[in-house]
Amino acid sequence: MYRYDEFDETIVRERVKQFRGQVARRLSGELTEEQFKPLRLMNGLYLQLHAYMLRVAIPYGVLSSRQLRRLAHVARRYDKGYGHFTTRQNIQYNWPALVDVPDILDALADVEMHAIQTSGNCIRNVTSDQYAGAAADEVEDPRPWCEIIRQWSTFHPEFSYLPRKFKIAVTASPHDRAAVKVHDIGLILKKGEGGKTGFEVIVGGGLGRTPYIGHTIRDFLPKEHILSYLEAIMRVYNLNGRRDNLFKSRIKILVNTEGPENFRDQVEAEWEKIRDCDIDIPREEIERIKRYFAPPAFEALPGESASFEAARARDAGFDRWVRVNVVAHKVPGYAIANVSLKEPGRPPGDATAEQMEAVADLGERFSFDEIRVTHEQNLCLPHVRKDDLYAVYQALKEAGLAAANVGLASDIIACPGLDYCDLANARSIPIAQALAERFAASGEEEDLGELKINISGCINACGHHHIGHIGILGVDKKGEEFYQITLGGSGAEDASLGEIAGRGLSSSEVVDAVERLARFYKRERREGERFLDAYRRLGHDAFKGAIYADA
Amino acid sequence: MPTLKLKDGVLTVSADRPETEITLEAWRAGARPEGGRFALVLPNDVDVAEAAEALARVDAVILHFPVFKDGRAYSQARLLRERYGYRGEIRARGEVLRDQVLFMARAGFDAFEAAEKDAPGFAEALSEFSVVYQSAADGALPAWRRRAAARAAAA
Ligand code: SF4
Secondary structure (H helix, E strand, C coil): CCCCCHHHHHHHHHHHHHHHHHHHHHHCCCCCHHHHHHHHHCCCEEECCCCEEEEEECHHHEEEHHHHHHHHHHHHHHCCCEEEECCCCCEEECCCCHHHHHHHHHHHHCCCCECCCCCCCCECCCEECCCCCCCCCCCCCCHHHHHHHHHHHCCCCCCCCCCCCECEEEECCCCCCCCHHHCCEEEEEEECHHHCEEEEEEECCECCCCCECCEEEEEEEEHHHHHHHHHHHHHHHHHHCCCCCHHHCCHHHHHHHHCHHHHHHHHHHHHHHHCCCCCCCCHHHHHHHHHCCCCCCCCCCCCCCHHHHHHHHHCHHHHHHHHHHEEECCCCCEEEEEECCCCCCCCCCEEEHHHHHHHHHHHHHHCCCEEEECCCCCEEEEEEEHHHHHHHHHHHHHCCCCCCCCCCCCCCEECCHHHCCCCCCCCCHHHHHHHHHHHHHHCCHHHHCCCCEEEECCCCCCCCHHHCCEEEEEEEECCEEEEEEEECCECCCCCECCEECCCCECHHHHHHHHHHHHHHHHHHCCCCCCHHHHHHHHCHHHHHHHHCCCC | CCEEEEECCEEEEECCCCCEEEEHHHHHCCCCCCCCCEEEEECCCCCHHHHHHHHHHCCEEEEEECCCCCCHHHHHHHHHHHHCCCCCEEEEEECCCHHHHHHHHHHCCCEEECCHHHHHHHHHHHCCCCCECCCCCCCCCEHHHHHHHHHHHHC
């Protein structure tokens, strides 16, 4: 993975020093809260319902063991002993004291981490495929490109006060695990003519109150031009994006009011003028960054492992965990092991300091010192020998992290909701917990197969309910918490936005309704058909009817 | 309000404003400055291409930050410098605060309308970062160029 050199290190240290000064000015009263607000927001520090919340960037979701241990240390020393992994592959701490934040940032800088651009109307943490470098289906490793974009976007002088926040995602596989079509910019690395790789550039996707699937504005961009092309898009947006209405200021609104073709023409015209302007980095710098992502020293192993098969035969729990959480690796004898942070009954995405340390140890011992954070709020050990999977599983079990539910109904994505967020209409976490417990207890979860449930506490859609196969949205009905169900969403390569299904439901009704949907699917499905496929075949009304069937 | 002027990395306070200000409308209507110093005032929603032919005739261009969060003038300033080769003064007017002044300078601004008491804070803000990642209008070498230079020196 990438390591800072003196230049990267200097930027992060200078940022901490600057922020320390800003906090001191606030604490001394030189700055009012109102004046301090834009400054702290530039560094991921929000004031929430009960306390400050600090969001720390995990660039494209990649962590070393040392970094994860440091996150555990911060959780223990400065928070209440846990942290919350987000759908942006970041981590949030919900209880830091303002006076401690500069020290936290220094502690993070020691391990090459920071909170730069985790909030504010700037280019946020670039996200990517959690299986990068391990997936069998990838064209090339997307992480060097994420790092190149990270550096270019850090403290970009022209694009730090955009109309609105800006999110970029990169994937390199036909199977999209980074939800690139619902980002402000989505990039897909793919092979073009002559076997060269380049980017498909997708612009104007997004969730929130006006969800859109992005439009491809360029089918193939030679990859060495990515920064100048991004700069052209950003400039068109910075100059023309709406600033008079917060809800119309994302790039998706600009793209869709101007029309994707018109928007593309503006970008292409701008790019023609700047493509040779010293923005794109030269080949040797690309190669320098790529070298950090060279594959680890994989052993030559047989594809099958006798000890692994024996353990599966012996231990049914392990066998199920392998079936559900373990994914094929591109190198024979290795596997990708997902670590669920969705133990039923626990807040989705939360991990205690001890759990983080347990995963850090496993990463160090069994996964070439690498850990990933997924945008589904789980963790992942990307390079585990099949021979070691049983040991990994047992250690995870000990740490309370062996839930075998990745991709299943109880692997729910939920925003913080009313428990933490002052914009919320309704609670998200208790609904997620109740649903997860219901599905886990039913024993039918695995049989239901891939079923993505997403919960947002309000229309801002931080829980990405529009792209849940089943989405749940908290709404306010005369001061009471209600929930609206959406059906048929997907954030993957077959992206689609969920459709609203009928009236709002109370918190007790909504859990029953989701269970009825699952039962209806099970009754109607064809062999090998996922929930989403069955929904698409049978149609919205059929599933909508199931929600209210016994009501 | 005085103007804080940045030249060769040094910020100085200038109390007087010798320029006569002229709007883009006036320019378009045919008003042509004769003698004296002139500053063209551009709102942040105009395409700077429209001001291109005026640039050779004015001593300063004044760009607007109606609120600090409205960052359109950063793009305007870069375009003036990098596309139209404008070498005169580019001055920031409006909500011009210490915490944005480094970005402004990097985008090509070299004058800031601000109170005299702001000068020390502005000067500090301008020197808070010694490394940048991207090339812009200020000529600062991006990190990748410095890396290449360091490699060349070591070789
Ligand atoms: S979706 Fe609404 S309630 Fe949930 S975190 Fe976002 S703003 Fe808060």
